[in-house]
Amino acid sequence: MSLHVDAGRPTRAPMPPGRRHVRPRSGRSFLTWLDLKAAPYLLVSPYYLLFLIFGLFPLGFTLYYSFFDYDLTGTVEWTGLGNYTAMLGDADFWKAVVNTLAMFVIATVPQILLALLLANALNKRIKFQLFVRLGVLLPLVTSVVAVAVVFTQLYGRDWGVVNWILSWFGADPIDWKAQRLPSWIAIATMIDWRWTGYNAIIFLAGMQTIPKDLYEAASIDGASRRRQFWQITIPMLRPTMIFVVLNSTIGGLTLFSEPTTFYNGNVHGGSDSQFQTVSMFIFEQGFREFDYGYASAAAWLLFLLILVGSAINFLLIRRIGGNK
Amino acid sequence: MTTLSAPATTRRRRAKAPGGASGLWSATPMTRLILAVTIIISAFPLYYMIVIASRTNTEATDMPPPFLPGGNLGENVHRVLTNPDAHYLAGLTNSLIIAATVTVSVVLISTFAGFAFARLNFRGGKILLLLVLLTMMVPLQQMGIVPLYRLMVSLEWVGSIKAVILPYLLNGFGVFLMTQYTQQAVPNELVEAARVDGASTLRIWFNVVLPAVRPGMAVLGINTFMLIWNDFMWPLIVLTPDNPTVQVAINSLNAKYGTDYVLIFSGTLMSILPLIVVFILFGRQIIGGLMEGAVKA
Numbered sequence: 001m002s003l004h005v006d007a008g009r010p011t012r013a014p015m016p017p018g019r020r021h022v023r024p025r026s027g028r029s030f031l032t033w034l035d036l037k038a039a040p041y042l043l044v045s046p047y048y049l050l051f052l053i054f055g056l057f058p059l060g061f062t063l064y065y066s067f068f069d070y071d072l073t074g075t076v077e078w079t080g081l082g083n084y085t086a087m088l089g090d091a092d093f094w095k096a097v098v099n100t101l102a103m104f105v106i107a108t109v110p111q112i113l114l115a116l117l118l119a120n121a122l123n124k125r126i127k128f129q130l131f132v133r134l135g136v137l138l139p140l141v142t143s144v145v146a147v148a149v150v151f152t153q154l155y156g157r158d159w160g161v162v163n164w165i166l167s168w169f170g171a172d173p174i175d176w177k178a179q180r181l182p183s184w185i186a187i188a189t190m191i192d193w194r195w196t197g198y199n200a201i202i203f204l205a206g207m208q209t210i211p212k213d214l215y216e217a218a219s220i221d222g223a224s225r226r227r228q229f230w231q232i233t234i235p236m237l238r239p240t241m242i243f244v245v246l247n248s249t250i251g252g253l254t255l256f257s258e259p260t261t262f263y264n265g266n267v268h269g270g271s272d273s274q275f276q277t278v279s280m281f282i283f284e285q286g287f288r289e290f291d292y293g294y295a296s297a298a299a300w301l302l303f304l305l306i307l308v309g310s311a312i313n314f315l316l317i318r319r320i321g322g323n324k
Numbered sequence: 325m326t327t328l329s330a331p332a333t334t335r336r337r338r339a340k341a342p343g344g345a346s347g348l349w350s351a352t353p354m355t356r357l358i359l360a361v362t363i364i365i366s367a368f369p370l371y372y373m374i375v376i377a378s379r380t381n382t383e384a385t386d387m388p389p390p391f392l393p394g395g396n397l398g399e400n401v402h403r404v405l406t407n408p409d410a411h412y413l414a415g416l417t418n419s420l421i422i423a424a425t426v427t428v429s430v431v432l433i434s435t436f437a438g439f440a441f442a443r444l445n446f447r448g449g450k451i452l453l454l455l456v457l458l459t460m461m462v463p464l465q466q467m468g469i470v471p472l473y474r475l476m477v478s479l480e481w482v483g484s485i486k487a488v489i490l491p492y493l494l495n496g497f498g499v500f501l502m503t504q505y506t507q508q509a510v511p512n513e514l515v516e517a518a519r520v521d522g523a524s525t526l527r528i529w530f531n532v533v534l535p536a537v538r539p540g541m542a543v544l545g546i547n548t549f550m551l552i553w554n555d556f557m558w559p560l561i562v563l564t565p566d567n568p569t570v571q572v573a574i575n576s577l578n579a580k581y582g583t584d585y586v587l588i589f590s591g592t593l594m595s596i597l598p599l600i601v602v603f604i605l606f607g608r609q610i611i612g613g614l615m616e617g618a619v620k621a
Binding site: 036037039040041043046047048051054055057058059060061062065117118121122124125126130132133135136137138139141143146147149150151153154158159160161164193198201204205246250254256257260261264265279282283286287292299302303306310 | 349350351352354355356358359362363365366367369370372373376384385386387388389433434436437439440441444445446449452455456459461462463464465466467468469470471472473474475490491493494499524525526529550553554556557561571574575576578579582585588589592593595596599600602603607608610611614615616
């Protein structure tokens with residue numbers, strides 16, 4: 001397909017070794033140098049230029065700011081580790097950490113299990129394959145804000161569909177926003193609704209790389225389907241699992257849009273911060289309280305949290321998958 | 325006759341064998357049930373968006389809640405578009421400009437870098453690529469938010485969509501994806517043959533690489549468009565409510581008219597229409613790209 005694209009000239013078979021094209025050296029040598037040696041750097045330079053300005057510079061300055069008392073009035077005062085020590089004793093910060101971790105666990109564990117189940121179903125021979133896969137992926141097209149708007153309505157105290165369904169079983173209406181655990185569950189379902197299908201498609205891709213002979217050999221040995229799933233599919237999926245779990249860890253620990261929209265666009269996370277995440281805490285400190293130094297320190301603690309969380313999950317998946 | 329029926333019987337016998345392997349991939353009623361329920365759950369919130377957006381507020385707060393669309397969609401949409409606090413049309417236009425600009429730029433930047441990393445040998449290339457992979461693990465948006473904001477303040481860009489577009493252009497995933505894709509789609513021999521014919525690096529990029537990596541560019545483009553269209557935190561910080569993105573406009577509606585459900589739902593419904601269009605047009609590519617990327621990563 002792409003064989004005769006070379007400037008209209010037909011591309012020939014590779015030349016015999018030793019007859020390599022020799023370029024004229026004299027006046028064109030600078031151009032040749034530019035083309036061969038400098039071109040690669042020129043090609044990658046836009047990315048690294050952006051990286052310097054919008055990646056490295058903000059990261060470095062976040063670290064720098066975090067050692068200062070720095071606020072809107074313009075006072076900049078060195079405090080050393082003052083922001084960090086203050087934060088370790090700040091109950092609001094710890095509350096945000098607990099909220100973030102709790103919502104992450106409540107959302108991720110069922111999500112991974114459901115996605116595996118779903119991927120296993122998608123991996124069977126089914127009719128309307130593309131249609132079914134698109135149906136599973138449908139939630140991905142809605143924006144996070146849109147998801148949160150709809151689910152906030154579904155979880156409404158007085159007119160919500162969820163409470164209406166619960167009332168069939170004689171349950172009293174739940175005030176999903178007011179209490180800690182219900183609000184976590186409500187937000188976790190928003191995350192799961194959006195991402196379970198996406199992760200199922202990723203798992204499906206992983207499952208399709210597993211050689212079918214393995215299953216055939218196992219069936220001949222009399223292994224049941226369930227056993228095959230746990231002893232072949234799960235261990236063979238380990239690389240995909242690591243990818244999904246690390247992705248969910250970063251996404252889950254930086255959670256922002258769903259809980260913010262759940263509280264009508266307010267980053268306080270409920271009247272008593274019952275569902276304020278660390279990202280919302282950073283936003284509130286930086287752009288509501290205008291305490292830039294404190295917000296910067298919180299950002300670095302969030303990063304630490306992500307590193308530790310990723311490392312734990314990575315080790316966990318490696319062990320679950322077995323050591324074969 | 326006999327020759328024809330022989331394979332049929334063996335096939336049947338194999339299917340019936342206890343624990344036989346060929347039955348392993350056929351769908352059971354359980355499979356169909358799981359998939360059907362999933363699709364219903366996936367579609368329901370979207371459907372419910374249409375239901376509420378086409379009702380009145382009294383109907384929306386009925387008990388039991390309405391489950392069929394009503395006839396007020398046009399009026400609700402009109403109220404969203406003319407709402408003085410939301411600046412909805414400006415938000416829609418801004419989001420389109422931002423998402424389109426960022427998508428085109430990211431795809432170009434990534435295709436350039438991907439070509440260099442995959443097919444050109446240069447000193448330090450491996451380390452530079454490793455750096456890209458490392459930065460993909462850092463949540464830059466949350467980490468760098470304060471200095472980025474201060475930067476925009478000192479440039480006097482706060483409130484302008486420039487301030488939203490530029491930081492989005494940094495996309496490590498794009499470079500990674502295009503490096504992978506170029507490695508797979510552009511054979512080394514092809515690049516060398518073009519070199520031998522005297523083509524310059526830029527010419528090779530344009531005439532050899534670009535036609536071959538077009539599918540990869542499409543996948544990256546779709547991903548980027550959806551990501552940028554949906555993003556919320558950074559525009560919320562750096563833009564003002566009178567010149568918003570569409571997500572910020574919805575947020576203004578949500579914050580000021582919290583109980584006017586039909587208004588908020590109509591705004592939300594309109595905000596996902598471009599994504600639905602992308603999904604219908606490129607659904608196959610989205611799934612293909614996701615599955616390919618997942619196995620390679």
